[in-house]
Amino acid sequence: MKIKQNQIQDTNKINLQSHQEKFDFLSNSLIKTGTDVQSIVNKLKDFQVAIPSWALGAGGTRFGRFGFYGEPSNLEEKIDDIGVLHSLTQTAGAVSLHIPWDIPSDYAAIKEKADALSIKFDAVNSNTFQDQKDAAESYKYGSLSNTSKAVREQAIQHNLDVIKIGDKLGSKALTVWLADGSCFPGQNNFQTAFQNTQDSLIDIYKGLPDDWKMLVEYKPYEPNFYSTVIQDWGASLMLANGCGDKAYTLVDLGHHLPNSNIEQIVSILQLKGKLGGFHFNDSKYGDDDLTVGSIKPYALFLIFNELVYGMENNPQNPDLAWMIDASHNVKDPLEDLIQSLEAIQEAYAKALLIDQKALKAAQLENDVVKCQEILQGAYRTDVRPLLAEARLKAGGALSPIEAYRSLNVRSQLITERGKHTVATGL
Ligand code: AOS
Ligand code: ZN
Ligand code: ZN
Ligand code: ZN
Numbered sequence: 001m002k003i004k005q006n007q008i009q010d011t012n013k014i015n016l017q018s019h020q021e022k023f024d025f026l027s028n029s030l031i032k033t034g035t036d037v038q039s040i041v042n043k044l045k046d047f048q049v050a051i052p053s054w055a056l057g058a059g060g061t062r063f064g065r066f067g068f069y070g071e072p073s074n075l076e077e078k079i080d081d082i083g084v085l086h087s088l089t090q091t092a093g094a095v096s097l098h099i100p101w102d103i104p105s106d107y108a109a110i111k112e113k114a115d116a117l118s119i120k121f122d123a124v125n126s127n128t129f130q131d132q133k134d135a136a137e138s139y140k141y142g143s144l145s146n147t148s149k150a151v152r153e154q155a156i157q158h159n160l161d162v163i164k165i166g167d168k169l170g171s172k173a174l175t176v177w178l179a180d181g182s183c184f185p186g187q188n189n190f191q192t193a194f195q196n197t198q199d200s201l202i203d204i205y206k207g208l209p210d211d212w213k214m215l216v217e218y219k220p221y222e223p224n225f226y227s228t229v230i231q232d233w234g235a236s237l238m239l240a241n242g243c244g245d246k247a248y249t250l251v252d253l254g255h256h257l258p259n260s261n262i263e264q265i266v267s268i269l270q271l272k273g274k275l276g277g278f279h280f281n282d283s284k285y286g287d288d289d290l291t292v293g294s295i296k297p298y299a300l301f302l303i304f305n306e307l308v309y310g311m312e313n314n315p316q317n318p319d320l321a322w323m324i325d326a327s328h329n330v331k332d333p334l335e336d337l338i339q340s341l342e343a344i345q346e347a348y349a350k351a352l353l354i355d356q357k358a359l360k361a362a363q364l365e366n367d368v369v370k371c372q373e374i375l376q377g378a379y380r381t382d383v384r385p386l387l388a389e390a391r392l393k394a395g396g397a398l399s400p401i402e403a404y405r406s407l408n409v410r411s412q413l414i415t416e417r418g419k420h421t422v423a424t425g426l
Pocket of ligand 2: 279
């Protein structure tokens with residue numbers, strides 16, 4: 001399944017005139033307020049978000065899983081699916097692989113396929129939260145933090161293997177997310193678990209190529225429900241600092257206790273040059289992994305406000321690895337990812353509309369009302385014509401969901417792959 005340029009252009013024809021009217025109206029009114037519309041459109045065009053290889057099939061919960069027809073059942077098909085997303089949205093130009101779910105059988109062939117679809121290999125993810133077939137040691141009681149040296153060594157070696165696999169594909173970062181922790185008070189010695197994790201991460205770090213980054217993800221709970229070794233950004237930052245300059249904190253939006261001020265975390269990490277990566281999703285309760293922007297779009301906008309500020313003012317912070325970390329229980333995964341990509345671009349565009357100079361001035365005058373007006377003025381603008389314009393310029397669809405449906409992508413995938421396929425993943 002591959003979408004051709006002329007198919008996209010055909011679907012765009014129906015909406016072209018109304019898009020032009022909407023875009024002209026918006027850009028004329030923005031230009032009057034001194035906004036550089038072209039530069040915003042260009043920034044949107046350049047913004048690429050990695051799709052994780054495990055988000056292309058239906059997820060599930062411990063209560064069950066409802067499959068989705070025509071799911072990709074191997075890495076080639078997963079990359080094909082991302083190709084579909086990228087050709088429609090022009091925003092999904094990268095894949096984030098999960099090892100061992102996605103070990104390529106033929107590296108040259110996979111690279112060629114990804115190249116042909118303009119897809120890059122972003123951060124690679126290790127997995128020490130599941131026992132692998134024929135593994136000598138079990139991660140039941142932890143991996144990098146385990147009290148057993150043999151378990152820790154196995155987990156370290158797995159991460160080193162993941163780096164080697166990623167290196168062959170052109171990845172430049174390793175994301176480490178640990179399920180390590182404890183389910184009951186007294187089960188673990190917090191200090192021993194943390195120190196073991198630090199020492200193990202240092203061993204992995206030693207195997208990191210010079211131009212690579214290590215991204216340390218944190219999460220307050222689940223699957224362990226009493227304590228998690230890397231519970232928050234503070235723990236992640238300490239571990240990253242303990243490793244060295246190439247180690248950074250990774251923020252997953254779903255990995256905070258309720259009402260955490262994520263935008264502030266993001267801001268301070270950038271100030272310290274230590275924000276390395278981002279997992280987008282949305283949630284009402286915890287790590288719900290729902291469609292980006294579906295529950296708390298204003299919070300997402302405030303986070304993007306800090307990201308935009310950081311990208312402009314914090315040269316000490318590197319370029320970030322952007323990824324969607326979502327799970328799909330009831331939606332077509334590809335439609336869900338299209339919605340997420342749209343929500344990310346929308347929040348980014350609104351943040352780019354913020355008049356930073358005026359905001360600074362209002363802050364210096366302690367004009368609290370004005371500060372709020374500036375943020376909310378940007379937030380309340382309907383920026384969708386800017387997104388559509390960026391997609392149009394890049395060769396994408398004016399309305400990706402409409403195009404996906406009118407091109408009957410899912411039914412073609414079912415015809416090609418059959419109904420009862422299962423994607424490897426969560
Ligand atoms: C788990 O909760 C984390 O969000 C991870 O980033 C990710 O979902 C996992 O590593 C899947 O491989
Ligand atoms: Zn994540
Ligand atoms: Zn998560
Ligand atoms: Zn998540």
